[in-house]
Amino acid sequence: MARQIAIPYTETFEVASYDSANSTFYQQASGYPPENGLGDGTGTYAGFHITRGSNAVTNVYYNFDCSSIPNDATITSVTCRARASMSTQTTSQVSTATLQLYVGTSTAKGSATSFLTTTASYFDINGGNSWTVAEIKNCKIKIYVKRGTRNQNSQYTARFFGGVLTVNYTISGIAYTITATSSIDGDILDPASQELNERSTAIVKINTVAISNKILTDNNTDVTTSLTYVPPDTGGSLVKYPESASTGGTGSISGLRYLTTIGHGVDNPSGTTATDYTQTGGTTAIIYYHFDFSDLPSSATIDSMTVQVRYKVGNTSYAQSVNTYNGTTSKGTSVTLNSTTETTTTISSPGTWTLAQLKDDPCVGVTISYSGLIVTGITWTINYTANEPAYYKYTLTNLAADHTILWKLAQQFFIKINNVWQQVAKIYHKENNVWVEKDLSYLSDNNIDYLKQGV
Numbered sequence: 001m002a003r004q005i006a007i008p009y010t011e012t013f014e015v016a017s018y019d020s021a022n023s024t025f026y027q028q029a030s031g032y033p034p035e036n037g038l039g040d041g042t043g044t045y046a047g048f049h050i051t052r053g054s055n056a057v058t059n060v061y062y063n064f065d066c067s068s069i070p071n072d073a074t075i076t077s078v079t080c081r082a083r084a085s086m087s088t089q090t091t092s093q094v095s096t097a098t099l100q101l102y103v104g105t106s107t108a109k110g111s112a113t114s115f116l117t118t119t120a121s122y123f124d125i126n127g128g129n130s131w132t133v134a135e136i137k138n139c140k141i142k143i144y145v146k147r148g149t150r151n152q153n154s155q156y157t158a159r160f161f162g163g164v165l166t167v168n169y170t171i172s173g174i175a176y177t178i179t180a181t182s183s184i185d186g187d188i189l190d191p192a193s194q195e196l197n198e199r200s201t202a203i204v205k206i207n208t209v210a211i212s213n214k215i216l217t218d219n220n221t222d223v224t225t226s227l228t229y230v231p232p233d234t235g236g237s238l239v240k241y242p243e244s245a246s247t248g249g250t251g252s253i254s255g256l257r258y259l260t261t262i263g264h265g266v267d268n269p270s271g272t273t274a275t276d277y278t279q280t281g282g283t284t285a286i287i288y289y290h291f292d293f294s295d296l297p298s299s300a301t302i303d304s305m306t307v308q309v310r311y312k313v314g315n316t317s318y319a320q321s322v323n324t325y326n327g328t329t330s331k332g333t334s335v336t337l338n339s340t341t342e343t344t345t346t347i348s349s350p351g352t353w354t355l356a357q358l359k360d361d362p363c364v365g366v367t368i369s370y371s372g373l374i375v376t377g378i379t380w381t382i383n384y385t386a387n388e389p390a391y392y393k394y395t396l397t398n399l400a401a402d403h404t405i406l407w408k409l410a411q412q413f414f415i416k417i418n419n420v421w422q423q424v425a426k427i428y429h430k431e432n433n434v435w436v437e438k439d440l441s442y443l444s445d446n447n448i449d450y451l452k453q454g455v
Contacts, residue, residue, distance in 0.1 A: 082163025
């Protein structure tokens with residue numbers, strides 16, 4: 001039965017524009033215009049020479065365009081990852097340098113994050129969860145710098161590269177129930193029941209050897225002609241690329257270039273050339289690239305697998321490696337990454353995997369250090385055998401109602417003609433002296449148990 005729910009959504013927004021009207025600073029750094037601060041932070045920086053004088057303040061604002069968020073949304077959390085640095089980190093010269101999210105230029109949100117460092121780094125900014133839709137559509141990031149009391153007229157520069165805003169929100173919607181029942185012995189509909197959000201897609205699998213003289217109805221409408229035949233699956237090769245990425249470990253990664261790997265294999269690398277790295281020598285972090293093998297059939301037996309990684313490192317001063325993981329648990333034998341030119345390596349011992357593990361959270365984990373690296377593509381190939389029989393499937397798109405799906409035998413009627421039983425293909429009923437064609441179900445619906453051949 002349909003019920004009201006809160007449907008979660010996540011959207012990301014790169015820095016969209018520079019707010020020149022509300023930004024105040026001493027001078028634009030030559031060759032580093034404000035437009036450099038647009039985007040996700042992977043490019044070069046926009047430079048702002050800070051206001052001069054003892055304890056003088058610099059304010060620079062950039063805008064995010066969140067106009068795509070529906071007006072009836074409820075904002076649950078807002079975070080931002082932005083890249084910035086200063087030309088000095090001496091507190092007597094610059095006492096404060098922070099990044100913070102704002103509504104317009106007057107209402108601060110969340111908490112300020114210091115970027116008082118000369119190393120260009122990504123900083124995670126907590127925007128809090130007390131946003132309205134109107135506020136998020138007027139979201140800005142503020143770069144705030146306050147001078148110290150020393151070298152009051154010396155030139156110091158705030159550098160802003162850009163960033164990405166992440167907005168989590170919910171929209172009140174409806175979850176619909178799809179029930180599927182078979183009245184034919186030996187034929188099974190799967191799943192028998194499912195609940196899905198509005199506008200989503202539902203698939204009902206019909207396990208049967210034949211569909212002749214059978215009918216599928218959806219809310220009492222015959223949809224048999226909408227069935228799609230799926231041939232038997234006896235095995236083969238399943239090739240996958242990364243679906244998403246997450247990070248772990250103790251080190252903090254400077255850069256978001258690792259996200260460009262998503263959707264790319266060794267045969268179609270991303271083309272990214274610059275590297276990401278941890279912010280401190282001797283520290284490491286792990287980038288987990290997640291794969292989706294949910295379409296492996298339930299009868300699959302894993303025969304072999306190959307995991308290939310295309311990469312390059314910045315240098316070899318600090319160790320970096322790659323391995324397979326189930327969640328955060330390593331499975332295979334790690335391979336050292338030490339090529340400073342882009343190359344492809346193979347994880348020769350990816351470990352022993354069960355089907356359940358491959359459907360759980362299979363990952364390729366890259367250990368990154370201060371030396372820096374970039375992975376441009378990963379190809380994970382599964383070779384398997386299976387014993388999946390053919391089936392038919394019924395697909396519902398853009399759900400907007402509950403659905404009751406029934407699989408039943410088609411009604412069949414026979415009449416003896418010249419002492420031979422012949423199946424009745426069509427029946428007609430005379431109405432106002434006109435023969436009107438009727439569906440065969442008309443007979444049972446009206447309790448008619450006698451037929452007379454038309455003349």
